[in-house]
Amino acid sequence: MSVRYGLLALLRDHGPQSRAQLAGRLQVPRPRVLAELDRLTAAGTIVEAGPTASRGGRRSTLVKLDPGLRFAAIDLDARAVGVEVTDGCLRTVASHSEHCDIRTGPETVLGRVTQILDKIRAEGRFTRLDAIGIGLPGPVSFRDGIPVSPPLMPGWDRHPVRDVLSGEHGCPVAVDNDVNVMTLGERHSGVARTVDNLIFVKIGSGIGCGVQIDGRVYRGATGCAGDIGHIQVDGDGPVCLCGNAGCLEAHFSREALTRHAESAADGDRSPVLAERLAAKGSLTARDVADGAAAGDAVCIGIVRAGGRRVGQVLAGLVSFMNPSMIVIGGDLADLGHILLAELRSVVYQRSLPLATGDLPIVLSELGARAGVVGAAVLASELAYGGPAG
């Protein structure tokens, strides 16, 4: 990690500090720290922030990030867009979210993102952006800043998302897969702070995971690491959209859950679900979660079966990767503790004791905000010269 990034990340995450504090925390020779601080001051990236609190001795001066720094964080999913503008410390200065169908294509969706940002600018929340971070719900070539054959995003394949946004807003842009971005968010300011070897599992319309190793996003040889939704959990299982049988996603995802729930309602096995289906005409994961919370045996059974399948895959990954923590996020994390209990029981039973002894398996702390928080972290790493790459 560069001295520059080390300093800026400390100021981002811990606020104003003295030069001596920064040098001490970075464990870099003081002259190098002071030289870098001088460069950052000359460039206007950091400014003086008044004297330290007196402790009797000579008082020194605090430095802080330029209060005018602005990042835009964009979280696109299949059906919504979330936009936040933050300052250099990633504090929200403006936010907006709305329904947005990603299938309307990149011109429409990115055009709308630009309108939202222009409106925030017109409200006086920023004059210029220092960087943009954006997460997309599909495979992304991080190096090229483009989506690559994203199954849920017709019309987006190889669309130059980075270059379009960069041209539009005159700042550098980092584009990443939504799960990697959520993982970044959860590690920066969620439940996984200071966790080095992390698996973040997103359960939503599909199942994917973000992997961090030594505190950095691990992308794999061709950028598709973490694509666990098509791991086979049952050779005789249902046929998946990918053409193979028994994929994890075919057993458990927003769609699979809805299917199981509607079939239970139709078969009159669950009065709770049957009543809701009659009232609304369709069911969602939320209905199953509510039914399970209310003690409906069928709903609990559906959630447990899903948790077992996810646990089965995670048990293998735990043996292989020996992570320090697993975080469960995405819409279906709403299924909460019944899901978590089942998943934990499979992992703890099936993986090596040495690998599970100290292994927390927990729900995301940031929930629906993980994506936008992570996108802001991504933007800051780009602007500060940090480790996302």
Place this chain on the structure above:
Amino acid sequence: MSVRYGLLALLRDHGPQSRAQLAGRLQVPRPRVLAELDRLTAAGTIVEAGPTASRGGRRSTLVKLDPGLRFAAIDLDARAVGVEVTDGCLRTVASHSEHCDIRTGPETVLGRVTQILDKIRAEGRFTRLDAIGIGLPGPVSFRDGIPVSPPLMPGWDRHPVRDVLSGEHGCPVAVDNDVNVMTLGERHSGVARTVDNLIFVKIGSGIGCGVQIDGRVYRGATGCAGDIGHIQVDGDGPVCLCGNAGCLEAHFSREALTRHAESAADGDRSPVLAERLAAKGSLTARDVADGAAAGDAVCIGIVRAGGRRVGQVLAGLVSFMNPSMIVIGGDLADLGHILLAELRSVVYQRSLPLATGDLPIVLSELGARAGVVGAAVLASELAYGGPAG
């Protein structure tokens, strides 16, 4: 990576070079390289090696590693010990291997290792060792240099292997798990040279894998990454020694293979195996390999079934890790191309095309030498201040 290690690794892997060549290859400012070379020369670690070949201009001087540098590489497995002494470039100057039952305990086995090294010393092959690298067939705490609850090594739990050998031979010692060591060997001078994200699978008395990420051994949160032998491949499968059902190892390992082969011989399903069993009283993996090579359908079937199970696990790991290469090693790699073909077909069918598009799945090039070659690399990384840690 430090400049010191960078220089020593270049001299280890590419032989004598001029200072200018070293500076060019390292991409470090020339004054830093020259200063480090001066320090290494003063310490006697490198020496001058005569002038470069003339290319018309001014001739410069080559430097090389001190020809007196010596590393000991020790490869312990359940039934044998291999010892090599190498020079600083990892060229073998002496080697010895013999039968050795690891269950006789650490005093006996390490005592024998020391006798072998003393004998090599007495033959004049070295006067002192600069470092020792040793691989053990079980879980190892790399930091502490001790085996931790190794199932195949009664009496070895927490035995201070590093400190014992270090005290005995007066040099630093690095202790690692045998699969990690083989992975290191295969990446340094086998089929996986220059491969950054690597899975090396050892199939022998059990199944384990070594993982390298960005060219470094990945150990995981508690040092047990790669322990894939107990990943479940069949919920209704045979009960494993670990107590769970359907573990990969319970389906395919030296023991499982022998069991399948003897049962096929007893049931008279395979004339080849029945004949060998009658002649020898027992069967080994070699008999199955020979039978398969000779076209015996039962032997081919046994190998294919094993390949399918290993492939099933690897398919999941490929989706998760998106490696750049998979290498198959260990005794059972002798089963060769029938095993490989089956395993490949499962992985290529089950994993994401983006992850398998450029993914070579190949047999180990170093074969039985992977362990001792890797142990020498481990020793050199320790002595040169390199990345193994």
